[in-house]
Amino acid sequence: xxxxxxxxxxxxxxxxxxxxxxxxxxxxxxxxxxxxxxxxxxxxxxxxxxxxxxxxxxxxxxxxxxxxxxxxxxxxxxxxxxxxxxxxxxxxxxxxxxxxxxxxxxxxxxxxxxxxxxxxxxxxxxxxxxxxxxxxxxxxxxxxxxxxxxxxxxxxxxxxxxxxxxxxxxxxxxxxxxxxxxxxxxxxxxxxxxxxxxxxxxxxxxxxxxxxxxxxxxxxxxxxxxxxxxxxxxxxxxxxxxxxxxxxxxxxxxxxxxxxxxxxxxxxxxxxxxxxxxxxxxxxxxxxxxxxxxxxxxxxxxxxxxxxxxxxxxxxxxxxxxxxxxxxxxxxxxxxxxxxxxxxxxxxxxxxxxxxxxxxxxxxxxxxxxxxxxxxxxxxxxxxxxxxxxxxxxxxxxxxxxxxxxxxx
Numbered sequence: 001x002x003x004x005x006x007x008x009x010x011x012x013x014x015x016x017x018x019x020x021x022x023x024x025x026x027x028x029x030x031x032x033x034x035x036x037x038x039x040x041x042x043x044x045x046x047x048x049x050x051x052x053x054x055x056x057x058x059x060x061x062x063x064x065x066x067x068x069x070x071x072x073x074x075x076x077x078x079x080x081x082x083x084x085x086x087x088x089x090x091x092x093x094x095x096x097x098x099x100x101x102x103x104x105x106x107x108x109x110x111x112x113x114x115x116x117x118x119x120x121x122x123x124x125x126x127x128x129x130x131x132x133x134x135x136x137x138x139x140x141x142x143x144x145x146x147x148x149x150x151x152x153x154x155x156x157x158x159x160x161x162x163x164x165x166x167x168x169x170x171x172x173x174x175x176x177x178x179x180x181x182x183x184x185x186x187x188x189x190x191x192x193x194x195x196x197x198x199x200x201x202x203x204x205x206x207x208x209x210x211x212x213x214x215x216x217x218x219x220x221x222x223x224x225x226x227x228x229x230x231x232x233x234x235x236x237x238x239x240x241x242x243x244x245x246x247x248x249x250x251x252x253x254x255x256x257x258x259x260x261x262x263x264x265x266x267x268x269x270x271x272x273x274x275x276x277x278x279x280x281x282x283x284x285x286x287x288x289x290x291x292x293x294x295x296x297x298x299x300x301x302x303x304x305x306x307x308x309x310x311x312x313x314x315x316x317x318x319x320x321x322x323x324x325x326x327x328x329x330x331x332x333x334x335x336x337x338x339x340x341x342x343x344x345x346x347x348x349x350x351x352x353x354x355x356x357x358x359x360x361x362x363x364x365x366x367x368x369x370x371x372x373x374x375x376x377x378x379x380x381x382x383x384x385x386x387x388x389x390x391x392x393x394x395x396x397x398x399x400x401x402x403x404x405x406x407x408x409x
Contacts, residue, residue, distance in 0.1 A: 065117020073122025234359025277330020
């Protein structure tokens with residue numbers, strides 16, 4: 001795989017800096033939006049008098065929108081270019097998020113969240129493809145993790161804003177901040193350029209009359225097995241992440257008696273844990289390969305889920321949140337890095353978008369499942385469910401031939 005990048009130790013080019021900054025910004029907006037929903041969930045339940053299950057559907061419908069957006073914009077990104085597509089997705093996402101200000105009924109919230117999901121779904125695959133095509137393969141693990149860490153800035157911003165805006169202006173007002181990303185699209189279009197790798201691959205695809213389609217992810221039995229295996233892994237990743245992020249503030253508020261601002265402090269600790277986890281994961285992956293990195297973090301996630309049951313103080317609660325964040329979301333950048341190395345340039349955006357957004361669409365139902373478990377069972381049962389999912393992902397990861405192949409490079 002030919003890369004248009006510098007060797008380790010050399011300074012990044014201006015375009016590489018913009019690629020990393022714009023991808024991190026895209027992730028930041030997505031995380032900001034997830035956290036808005038996370039903190040708004042309890043006030044939405046109260047103001048609209050809905051059940052935990054109905055509220056859980058808000059997150060799941062967002063993820064169904066992401067699947068639709070990933071399918072559409074993943075293909076568009078491979079056909080017309082990463083940069084144009086990236087700006088379109090951010091624009092749709094920003095307007096749909098801001099429209100939540102006017103959503104005063106459950107159907108209106110569902111519609112806005114589905115549209116926001118369409119925008120966010122296209123963003124991930126295109127952003128990861130930009131990184132993969134502008135940097136060398138042995139740097140992709142760390143750099144996708146750096147972009148994902150940059151994304152946590154949006155989550156911290158959302159936690160701080162939620163603590164101030166929700167008590168003073170109500171949950172609807174929080175989503176008005178979603179209009180900010182529109183400014184970002186201007187800078188991306190002005191400064192980020194398509195990589196030489198994409199331009200060459202795109203010309204070759206046209207010259208050979210090759211079709212860019214989702215079916216290429218399943219072209220051979222081995223490829224189909226790889227694609228399905230990676231989908232299972234992303235389903236577990238998203239089930240854990242969305243389930244925890246959508247419900248943990250509510251759990252903390254209910255079980256520990258913390259206010260929204262108190263749970264914001266707890267959530268910031270979780271985000272810091274995630275960021276450290278991402279950097280450690282990226283370093284392990286680039287030095288020892290994805291099997292080691294995913295193995296450590298998947299088994300770690302399965303274990304630390306239960307720490308939330310043992311906390312007796314606020315300090316212990318903060319440490320538990322950071323530990324859960326470290327393992328459960330430390331892996332996030334790794335999926336894009338692995339997918340980018342296992343699929344060719346011509347379908348890289350499609351592969352990243354489809355695999356990750358199938359994970360989001362199915363894994364996103366964990367919000368509903370966790371809502372049901374919380375309505376009828378103990379917190380221990382809920383955490384046991386998540387722990388079992390991480391063990392399943394570890395078994396699938398261990399069986400993928402592509403993972404072994406990358407480990408030997």
